Amino acid sequence: MTPISFALAHTLPELILAGGALVLLMLGAFRAGKGDWIISELAIGLLGIALLTLFFPLEGKALIWDGAFIDDTFGRFMKGLALMGALVSLLLSREYMAREKIDQFEFPVLILLATTGMLMLISAQNLIGLYLGLELMSLALYVVAAFHRDNVRASEAGLKYFVLGALSSGMLLYGSSLIYGFAGTVSFTGIADAIHGNVSIGVVFGLVFLLAGLAFKMSMVPFHMWTPDVYEGAPTPVTAFFASAPKMAAVAITLRIIITAFPGVTPQWQQIVVFMSLLSMALGSFAAIGQTNLKRLMAYSSIGHMGFAMVGLVPGTEQGIRGVLIYMAIYLTMTLGAFAALLSMRVGERYVETIPDLAGLSRTNGSMAFFLAMTMFSLAGIPPLAGFFAKLYVFQPAIDAGFYWLATIGVLLSVVSTFYYLRIVKVIYFDAPAEAFSPVKREVTGVLWVASFGILLFWVYPAPVLTAATNAAKSLF
């Protein structure tokens, strides 16, 4: 039994967010006025403080709360990404929510609760902790998807996400119960010990259902159906949040559970991951070609990117995990940058949502056009932008482990996906200008600047990300 102060010190970010959410809820409820007043500023501050606490020099690995929760370098890296995703989404949301008149104080509170769930999910070290974290995250996400409740599309998005999400939770629980029935324990390390050298068909079925549930949260094919509809229907800052933070958490727990609990069934999970990764890359590349709505396009793009990222998991090596971590960091920067750009362009009273809206952007707003073009090039993976290195670091370990064909197909599909990214660049630079855009707020511009530095100059000084990812990957093994 560890002393309580030790456990509390290692759960500090979760405690800050959960406690902060309760305080803000009280503050909002007792004020009972219109709008969210100071709540979202405070929520942003709390996320920032939680982010800072990750840098506290605590010793490497701590298993606390009776083995349910692990605090290690891997967890801190992914928590940092998830917190950044939530923080930036909240920054981006303020102007949009006020304009759409949906700036109730519950929104930042729900984002805080969802982020708490993500952190718990990232740190889960047994199946119960995993499920509770996942549900806390998902429940809050269902609500924020439908937050614009008078909008039919947002309500539809929320309902669809809820029904399919409940189904996926069911599958995850079914898989967990099969695994528990076999191993007699819910702890990841206990499962690994039980499986060691003794693979039962029950475990394999359990693994399949478990990964199906997690793939739903990562929106990987064949569990991606909800993604385009939900991304299109939800308010844009919520879409930005969906595309960033929850993916970090889902990817983190997938890596953790596969590496910690299932090293004994490597060929089995490899098959599943290869299958999902190939299909996701293919669907992300081909299905996005016909899209005209930018949010739908980003949805397919995110499906494709999850496929690319999971290529790094296939070899199951430390190098591969490091690749996935770098990929997630870069994907986060690019996605948040792209959504910041979407949220900073308004035509009249309406936010830009379709590709034709962007026509001739280069002549009306040169710097924005340059930024968008750069983000698209980076998403497509063109050197020397960050997106290229992301793909390099996941394909390299796959090739080292002998998965030549997977890497080759991946590169070919990445060429296909370049088509639709470049089409946006073409519309921006070569089409006749549409209407002019209205001016933007400072914080959105700030996000744009940070994202563009990250994307453009990653190759100049990649060391911080690379070192952090290397240490994080090492702590998982």
Next chain:
Amino acid sequence: MNAAAAFFYLFSTVMIGSAFMVIAARNPVHSVLFLILAFVNASGLFMLLGAEFLAMILVIVYVGAVAVLFLFVVMMLDVDFAELKQGFLQYLPVGALIGAAVLIELVLVVGAWTMAPAAIGGAGSPTPPDVSNTLAIGRVLYTKYVYFFQAAGLVLLTAMIGAIVLTLRHKPDVKRQVIADQNARDKSDVQLKKVPSRAGV
């Protein structure tokens, strides 16, 4: 066959039967009543396992609160369930196919079932002999499992916030009773007007 086994088969048969009737019953009120029957039988099964606390909680929480609320919702909402169920059967072939696939998987799993050797000793944590199982649950719930307990609390809080955010509407034109205003009113606030006949105010 002893009494415990007889009761086990009784409870399980009735439970499976009523669970099926929940989805098969035409009248939604009957569905909810069958659901209550299923809960009661499940609590009987818990009783057979010697888990009295869980059995009673199931009756109090699920039968007493949740199912009765369901019943209210079903009765108060004017939803045409017969119409909702139309077209339900057209998905039957696909559903049956998936169901059959899952069933085959289950048979495969159960047929080839082996527990991990290490698991057999560790599985199941018996109630300590000197205490009741309510006390045994209480001893671990707030100590060993405090993290899960708090996390589950947060999940419920989120669900509650979500339900309020999505459904509560403040209607401005609804007149509410404000007792303080009523009590503070005196004669000077009251205006008396002579209303001419057939002219209105």
